[in-house]
Amino acid sequence: MENTKSREARRTYTCVLATALHLLAAGCDGSVEVSIHITDPTPEQPCGDGQLDPGEECDDGAANGNAAACKLDCTLNVCGDGHVGPGEACDDGDDVDSCASGPVCGDGHVDPGEVCDDGNDVDDDACSNECALPACGDGVVQLGEACDDGNDVDGDACTNACVLASCGDGIAQPPETCDDANAVDDDACSNLCVAATCGDSVLQAAVGEQCDHGPANGPGGACRANCLLNVCGDGDLGPGEQCDHGPNNADHAVCTLDCTIGVCGDGHVGPGEACDDGDGVDDDECTNACTVPTCGDGIVQATEACDDGNAIDTDACTTACTAAACGDHFVQAGEACDAGAGNSDGGDCTLACKHAICGDGLVHDQGSGSEECDNGPDNGPQKGCLAGCHLNVCGDGDRGPGEGCDDGNLVGNDGCSPLCALEECGNGVVDPGEQCDDGTNHDQDDGCTDLCRLPACGDGFIQPSLGEQCDVSNLNSNSGACTLSCKHAVCGDGLLWLSVEQCDGGEDNGEDQPCKPDCTGAICGDGYTGPGEACDDANLVDDDGCTNACKLPSCGDGFVQPGEQCDEGAGNANNGTCTLACKLPACGDGFVQAGEGCDDKNLTQTDGCLNHCQLPTCGDGYVWAGQEGCDDGNNVEGDGCFACMPGKRVFVTSTTYNGNLGGISGAATKCQDRANAVGLGGTWDVWLSTDASAPSTRFVSPISGYRRIDGALIANTFADLTDGAIATPINLTETGTTVSADVWTSTSEAGLVSLPNCSNWTSSSSVVSAIFGRSNLATSAWTFNPTATCNGARRLYCFEI
Structure with a gap:
């Protein structure tokens, strides 16, 4: 029993190993505490009161303890007392040794296995409590460290470089989706450490974006939903486009190749158009309404005299597009009739298209006519032709020219003979009714005729002294052989001599006039170019420079002229059997004819119409610019071109690098940079492997194979690429230069991981190595060779993905 207090008081005793007497006296059974009241007759000085009393070696008061000095x-507390005291490493209760267990960290001595020992328990000074030099990863934040979590996890809040994780440190920490450790905002990882995506409003050319307008991406915008520029031919109606029907765009379609709506006048024959010459000239082979010119379209063509665009034959232009004229069989304004070829000055309808009437100066003795004469205004009493267009004859009661009298009968001895002569005429005496009487001397030109009349034209006697050339009395007529002026009818006198002359314009007669010098009417074929004629060569040959219609030869006149291959007249059509240019239809003439899918009138095989006038299609062997990447004329996968998409391109870099490439992502960025530097475009990856990544897991086999940038086939598929050999060495750089060089790979011929790899391509140490390949070889050694140290300079293989 240990006495904790030696004064008279209520005491607390703890049962400890003691004698039986003591147990009985204290009332202890060895397991409980009891309180008893005794009277200690001899007061003692207590141990632990902080005073050194007799019998005590020490007394530190409350600091007393079995591990303390007292x-x-x-x-x-001494070595051998069984208590580990200050300065002791151990104490087993004997005095065999000095209570030391051997060298320990913290004893101030650098013992074997220790790098340092500063004899203190300060963990963040120059020597840790584990007697090791401070280092990033030891779990202790040292000077110069922002953190130290004592692990090798690089993706947590404290990186393996003992800096706090942040965007731009090259380590993708949550909530970061990427971190490429650069300040380039338009690559695959933005400066906010967000993986580049189409629609983030940042143009990432490195990943194949041509544009990125963020929320504005999409149909109808300048940038499509896939971050490619909205261009003509993509099938999406973009800004500045009137239409876009994608592969159906064509110059002969509703939507042309430049994404404008095909309209009349654009030079391309579109739907609903018969032609389109795009020249704005309305009177050539194609009208400004894109129709083949025809009579009645309102446009005067070379073969037409007029065209008023209507179906009225009685106006100034007939439906045959000839100028209205008397004789065309149509009654025009100002005409009373028109019997066409039946018009006649002796018929019911005169050559002037007037109804025949008595007094018009024309003897109407054909058709319904019964006129005996017609001297026009000279008709009437005492004239050769009476008012009713009947001849003035003896016995009709009207003394006509050449009659001395006319008593209305043919009875003699009544003063007027049956010959209408005064029966007293010739007695030399001027009797009543006589104008003169010089007897009967039979001289009609001596001033008095034998009819006792003064000489006058129309008296039936020719008086040369009066200038008469003829006189047939009442038969004188301006349409006969002897005119009303007693002159012989002659061509050029301005009087139409019926049945002899066709016309007579007097002084206006001429070779280029309606009436020729010989008083015949101007007609096509007479050798004279008359009114309405462009030429007249007096023959019936249509292809000699002047047609039988007296028109200059022109395409569309219906005659095949020199230089023309055909001419169907009004039947010419650019989409028919004879074009408006009078050429036989042929591929390349610019017009889509039967059997042709298109015709763009050029010899370019890479546009929207091939040279054999068929629309381009994938597999025709011709690369359609802007639509196809390749076309090898077949649909075979793995031959370098499939579905008209070219094979993936491959090059070896023109620059060299040591083994510290920044990991796979850093190496891939270098490939992308080299491709962008020369404008190759596309998205690129590197042929490298790390412990956890290889081309076999990153690459997708292309359906069109792999090719060098000069087009040479390397392999048809990924399986072909990794079967141990390639078709062509990958010895061309992105600039097209041929090199024979070592190339970092750490990749087997099967595309799998092959160690070592320069510590996952983060080391340029001379004591670390990696596998390389040879760019000049097509065997498996193109990718798998012996190792080389990582401080050396080698190239990279770059593959388009």
Whole structure:
């Protein structure tokens, strides 16, 4: 029993190993505490009161302890007492040794296995409590470290470089989706450490974006939903486009190749158009309404005299597009009739298209006519032709020219003979009714005729002294052989001599006039170019420079002229059997004819119409610019071109690098940079492997194979690429230069991981190595060769993905 207090008081005793007497006296059974009241007749000085009393070796008061310098029984803590005291490493209760267990960290001595020992328990000074030099990863934040979590996890809040994780440190930490450790905002990882995506409003050319307008991406915008520029031919109606029907765009279609709506006048024959010459000239082979010119379209063509665009034959232009004229069989304004070829000055309808009437100066003795004469205004009493267009004859009661009298009968001895002569005429005496009487001397030109009349034209006697050339009395007529002026009818006198002359314009007669010098009417074929004629060569040959219609030869006149291959007249059509240019239809003439899918009138095989006038299609062997990447004329996968998409391109870099490439992502960025530098475009990856990544897991086999940038086939598929050999060495750089060089790979011929790899391509140490390949070889050694140290300079293989 340990006495904790030696004064008279209520005491607390703890049962400890003691004698039986003591147990009985204290009332202890060895397991409980009891309180008893006794009277200690001899007061003692207590151990632990902080005063050194007799019998005590020490007394530190409350600091007493079995591990302290002064133990609980106020004896000094010494080696061998069974208590580990200050300065002791151990104490097993004997005195065989000096209570030391050997060298320990913290004893101030650098012992074997220790790098340092500063003898203190400060963990963040120059020597840790584990007697090691401070280092990133030891779990202790040292000077110069922002953190130290004591692990090798690089993707947590404290990186393996003992810096706090942040965007731009090259390590993708949550919530980062990427971190490429650069300040380039338009690559695959933005400066906010967000993986580049189409629609983020940042143009990432490195990943194949041509544009990125963020929320504005999409149909109808300048940038499509896939971050490619909205261009003509993509099938999406973009800004500035009137239409876009994608592969159906064509110059002969509703939507042309430049994404404008095909309209009349654009030079391309579109739907609903018969032609389109795009020249704005309305009177050539194609009208400005894109129709083949025809009579009645309102446009005067070379073969037409007029065209008023209507179906009225009685106006100034007939439906045959000839100028209205008397004789065309149509009654025009100002005409009373028109019997066409039946018009006649002796018929019911005169050559002037007037109804025949008595007094018009024309003897109407054909058709319904019964006129005996017609001297026009000279008709009437005492004239050769009476008012009713009957001849003035003896016995009709009207003394006509050449009659001395006319008593209305043919009875003699009544003063007027049956010959209408005064019966007293010739007695030399001027009797009543006589104008003169010089007897009967039979001289009609002596001033008095034998009819006792003064000489006058129309009296039936020719008086040369009066200038008469003829006189047939009442038969004188301006349409006969002897005119009303007693002159012989002659061509050029301005009087139409019926049945002899066709016309007579007097002084206006001429070779280029309606009436020729010989008083015949101007007609096509007479050798004279008359009114309405462009030429007249007096023959019936249509292809000699002047047609039988007296028109200059022109395409569309219906005659095949020199230089023309055909001419169907009004039947010419650019989409028919004879074009408006009078050429036989042929591929390349610019017009889509039967059997042709298109015709763009050029010899370009890479546009929207091939040279054999068929629309381009994938597999025709011709690369359609802007639509196809390739076309090898077949649909075979793995031959370098499939579905008209070219094979993936491959090059070896023109620059060299040591083994510290920044990992796979850093190496891939270098490939992308080299491709962009020369304008190759596309998205590129590197032929490298790390412990956890290889081309076999990153690459997708292209359906069109792999090719060098000069087009040479390397392999048809990924399986072909990794079967141990390639078709062509990958010895062309992105600039097209041929090189024979070492190339970092750490990749087997099967495309799998092959160690070592320059510590996952983060080391340029001379004591670390990696596998390389040879760019000049097509065997498996193109990718798999012996190792080389990582401080050396080698190239990279770059593959388009």
